[in-house]
Structures are given as structure tokens and as C-alpha cells.
Amino acid sequence: MNKNIHRVRKNVVVVGAGPAGCAASIACSRNGQHTVLIEKNSILGGMSTAGLVKPFMTSYVKDKKVIAGIFSEIVDRLRFYNGALGPLKCPYTENFNKRDVVIRSKDQTDTHGTGGYITLFDPEVLKYVLIEEIQRAGIELVLHSFLSDVTVENNRIKEIVTNTKSGTYIYEPDLVIDATGDGDVAALAGCRYVLGREEDRYCQPVSVMYTLGGIDADRVREYILQNRDQFEWLTFPEVKENIPPTFESKPFAGSGFFDIIAQAKKEEGLVFGRNQVTFFTDLRKGELTINATRVSGIDGTKVEDLTKAEIETRKQVFSLTGALRRSVPGFENCFILASSSTIGVRESRKIVGEYILTKEDVLNSKQFFDSICQGAFPVDIHDPVGEKGTWIELNDSYSIPYRCLITPEIDNLIIAGRCISTTHDAQASTRVMPTCIAIGQAAGTAAAIIRQQITKNVHNIEIKELQNRLQNQGAII
Numbered sequence: 125m126n127k128n129i130h131r132v133r134k135n136v137v138v139v140g141a142g143p144a145g146c147a148a149s150i151a152c153s154r155n156g157q158h159t160v161l162i163e164k165n166s167i168l169g170g171m172s173t174a175g176l177v178k179p180f181m182t183s184y185v186k187d188k189k190v191i192a193g194i195f196s197e198i199v200d201r202l203r204f205y206n207g208a209l210g211p212l213k214c215p216y217t218e219n220f221n222k223r224d225v226v227i228r229s230k231d232q233t234d235t236h237g238t239g240g241y242i243t244l245f246d247p248e249v250l251k252y253v254l255i256e257e258i259q260r261a262g263i264e265l266v267l268h269s270f271l272s273d274v275t276v277e278n279n280r281i282k283e284i285v286t287n288t289k290s291g292t293y294i295y296e297p298d299l300v301i302d303a304t305g306d307g308d309v310a311a312l313a314g315c316r317y318v319l320g321r322e323e324d325r326y327c328q329p330v331s332v333m334y335t336l337g338g339i340d341a342d343r344v345r346e347y348i349l350q351n352r353d354q355f356e357w358l359t360f361p362e363v364k365e366n367i368p369p370t371f372e373s374k375p376f377a378g379s380g381f382f383d384i385i386a387q388a389k390k391e392e393g394l395v396f397g398r399n400q401v402t403f404f405t406d407l408r409k410g411e412l413t414i415n416a417t418r419v420s421g422i423d424g425t426k427v428e429d430l431t432k433a434e435i436e437t438r439k440q441v442f443s444l445t446g447a448l449r450r451s452v453p454g455f456e457n458c459f460i461l462a463s464s465s466t467i468g469v470r471e472s473r474k475i476v477g478e479y480i481l482t483k484e485d486v487l488n489s490k491q492f493f494d495s496i497c498q499g500a501f502p503v504d505i506h507d508p509v510g511e512k513g514t515w516i517e518l519n520d521s522y523s524i525p526y527r528c529l530i531t532p533e534i535d536n537l538i539i540a541g542r543c544i545s546t547t548h549d550a551q552a553s554t555r556v557m558p559t560c561i562a563i564g565q566a567a568g569t570a571a572a573i574i575r576q577q578i579t580k581n582v583h584n585i586e587i588k589e590l591q592n593r594l595q596n597q598g599a600i601i
């Protein structure tokens with residue numbers, strides 16, 4: 125039995141240092157509250173670094189910028205270190221071989237796979253930039269700490285328990301932000317949640333993201349241009365600025381290689397959970413992000429399922445790379461440069477908050493009185509049971525209400541990131557990284573305001589004050 129128990133009182137504790145948790149802790153600390161950021165990994169960034177998820181999806185709707193604030197600041201710092209390019213506009217000029225269900229009205233342009241703008245970035249630079257920003261904001265960072273328990277008294281989280289090499293830490297916080305992606309804090313505190321689809325609890329499939337090196341991008345570009353019917357979507361993001369000679373000057377992205385995948389499955393025993401491969405040229409020449417491996421039927425909150433998914437997807441990475449190397453011009457000398465150090469979970473728990481954001485809210489571009497940020501990304505559902513997906517374009521941005529970040533059960537808890545209160549369909553839009561950063565900024569700013577109140581109750585916030593602060597600090601609400 126571990127006898128090293130450390131007990132500490134804290135103002136605000138943020139659990140999870142992914143895009144949402146980093147933004148939340150930066151915002152909270154900048155707004156005057158001592159903030160502790162707890163993370164189980166050794167690095168900051170969650171899916172954006174450990175998950176090798178790139179690029180940042182859109183922060184625009186059509187040509188209107190709708191996400192700024194801390195997201196733009198992070199991109200600026202990345203650019204300062206030659207670690208990002210964009211946001212880049214992604215033009216789509218052709219109708220391709222649509223195999224997913226794609227829904228859009230007549231006046232909507234195609235933004236399949238990106239949402240219209242992408243920001244390419246280097247996760248190695250992001251690891252450093254996030255450390256820099258966290259330290260600049262004066263945050264108390266505690267890595268290698270797994271949140272394992274929570275105690276609740278009088279509708280408030282009394283204790284946050286973490287397990288570490290040096291024993292058990294018990295934090296007694298005034299306020300808690302759950303930015304674990306899976307809603308671990310809220311679930312342990314007894315908050316209601318929905319796992320996956322409302323009707324059958326199936327979640328979007330999980331994937332290991334990976335990066336190929338040794339790609340001859342010119343030859344791949346030539347191949348895809350000559351074989352457009354083999355792709356569901358293709359885009360050639362516009363680079364209108366001078367870039368370093370090491371950067372890919374003619375980026376492209378798309379999804380397909382239909383016949384090659386079908387043939388490799390039939391003739392070579394390709395181990396692969398999809399009928400197509402989604403790819404993005406990276407910042408640097410010769411590198412390609414592959415977003416393709418897939419295992420369905422996984423509950424991202426179950427250790428047995430996570431282990432199975434890690435094993436299955438690693439097999440897919442090897443098998444798929446071999447097939448691409450053998451069959452696609454420009455891939456002949458490619459190699460696996462890096463793969464994510466953890467499985468990518470698109471969807472798990474969605475905490476049931478004071479309001480549940482719906483697909484209709486998203487598609488009707490609903491603006492709420494208690495808006496804390498805008499969502500820009502289309503509804504992108506990777507089919508939880510099959511190989512295909514659904515892509516529904518947006519007419520305009522929609523707002524995310526503060527009520528999606530708080531629960532009826534707990535008075536000192538704010539949720540941030542992909543586990544906020546939404547339906548399965550709405551989460552397929554809110555889950556992308558720029559949106560999670562915007563939600564995080566709002567959660568952290570709200571926590572700082574509430575900490576100064578006598579009741580310290582998330583249900584008693586003055587919404588106008590939160591909105592004014594967010595706007596004054598560069599966010600778009």
C-alpha cells in the first residue's frame with residue numbers, strides 16, 4: 125500500500141493538458157487565478173502532439189474567421205519558430221467520386237475533409253510552444269499524474285486524486301476544469317453522460333495517426349491529378365506567402381486510392397479498417413500525414429478496448445504502408461517517420477450539461493444568448509459501424525452556449541473540449557482542435573471569474589462579464 129499521500133489546497137485545477145486544457149489553464153491564469161494543470165502524459169498537447177493529429181482543421185466558415193484568441197496566439201508562436209503554415213484556404217474545384225454521404229445545399233461550396241481552411245503545424249514545435257506558453261502564464265504544471273478518483277460533498281468536488289511515481293496527491297480545489305477528453309472527472313463525480321450514439325452507445329471509430337517520410341510529393345500530386353476518380357475529395361491549399369525552402373510549397377490533401385486499397389485487400393491481405401486513405405502533405409517536404417487506420421466498436425474509456433485498438437491499428441499502419449509503397453507512384457521510398465504514441469479516440473463520453481447542443485443547432489447556425497465561442501467545422505461522422513462516413517456542410521458558424529460546459533449535478537465543475545454536452549452528431553463538429561481551444565479559453569476565463577465570487581458556483585456566472593472578457597482578450601464569441 126502506498127503511504128506517500130500529499131494533500132494540497134488549490135484555487136483552480138485543470139485536469140488534462142490537451143488543446144482544451146492548455147487553453148483553459150492559460151486563460152484562467154492570465155485572468156488572475158493560481159492554476160494547476162494536471163496531465164497523465166509526459167508532454168503537453170494531448171491529441172495534437174501525443175496523438176500526432178494534424179493539421180488544425182478550419183477556424184473559418186467560408187471566408188469569415190470565427191476562431192481567434194488563444195488559438196491564433198498559438199499559431200503565431202508556431203509560425204515564429206517556423207512550426208506552422210496557415211490558416212490556408214483550401215479550394216475545391218472538381219466533383220470527385222463521392223462515396224461518403226455528403227450533404228450540402230446548392231450555395232454551399234465543397235469543404236470536404238478540411239472545413240475550408242487548414243493550419244499545417246509541426247507537433248515537435250507545438251510541444252515546445254505549449255511549455256513556453258504555460259510557463260509564461262505562470263501555471264503550476266504537474267505531468268505524469270493520472271487522475272484516478274474524485275470525492276464530492278454538497279454538490280461540489282471536494283478532492284481530486286492523482287496517482288504518481290511519488291505517491292498519491294489529493295488536491296482540494298475551489299474549482300475544477302475537466303479537459304480529459306473522456307470526461308473522467310465528471311464521470312467520477314457522478315455526472316450523467318452519454319457514450320457514443322444515443323441509440324446504441326457506438327462511438328466514432330478510433331485511429332492511430334502517423335507520418336510518412338520519403339514521399340516524392342511531386343509524383344504523388346501528378347498521380348492524383350491523373351486519377352481523380354480514385355478520390356472522394358482533393359484540395360490544393362493556397363500558399364500566398366514566402367515560405368522557407370524546407371517547406372512543401374505546393375501542399376495537397378485528399379482521401380481515396382479506392383482501387384489500390386480494394387485490390388490490396390483482395391490480393392495482398394491488406395489489414396485495414398477502411399476503403400480509403402486520407403492524407404495531408406505536412407509542413408516539410410517529403411512528409412505526409414496519414415489519417416486512415418480504423419477500429420470500430422471501441423469504448424475509449426475501457427482499458428481492454430484501448431489495448432485491443434492499439435494492437436490492431438499498429439498492424440494497420442504497417443500493412444497499409446506496405447500496400448501504398450508497392451502501388452502508388454511517389455510512395456516507393458517512403459518510411460514510417462512517426463506514429464502517434466497513443467490511440468486517437470474521436471468520441472467517448474459526452475457529459476450531459478445544462479444544455480445539450482444538437483445537430484439542428486449546428487446546421488441552423490444557432491446563436492445562443494450565452495455563447496462562449498463559435499464552431500466552424502462541418503458535421504463529420506466517421507461511421508461507428510461501417511467503412512464510410514457522413515459529411516454535412518455548414519451555411520455559417522454556430523455558437524456554443526456556456527450551459528454546455530456545466531452540469532446540473534456539480535457546482536464547481538466546468539467541462540472543456542471534446543466531452544462537452546452535445547449529441548453524437550453535434551460532437552462530430554465541435555470535436556476539432558481549434559474549437560476545443562476556443563472552448564478551453566472560455567472555460568478557463570469562466571473559472572477565473574467564478575473563483576472571485578463568494579459562492580464560487582458555476583451556475584451563478586454573469587454571462588455578460590464572461591463574454592466581455594473573452595472579447596477583450598481576442599476571442600470571437
Ligand SMILES: Cc1cc2nc3c(=O)[nH]c(=O)nc-3n(C[C@H](O)[C@H](O)[C@H](O)COP(=O)(O)OP(=O)(O)OC[C@H]3O[C@@H](n4cnc5c(N)ncnc54)[C@H](O)[C@@H]3O)c2cc1C
Binds near residue numbers: 141332
Ligand atoms: C484520429 C483522429 C483524427 C483527428 N483529426 C483531426 C484533425 O485533423 N484536425 C483537428 O483539428 N482535429 C482532429 N481530431 C480531433 C481532435 O484531435 C480532438 O477532438 C481534440 O484534440 C480534443 O481535445 P481535448 O483537449 O478535448 O482532448 P485531448 O486532445 O484528448 O486531450 C486530453 C488530455 O487529457 C489527458 N488525460 C485524459 N485522461 C486523463 C486522466 N485520467 N488523468 C490525467 N490526464 C488525463 C490526456 O493525456 C490528454 O493530454 C482528430 C481526432 C482523432 C482521434
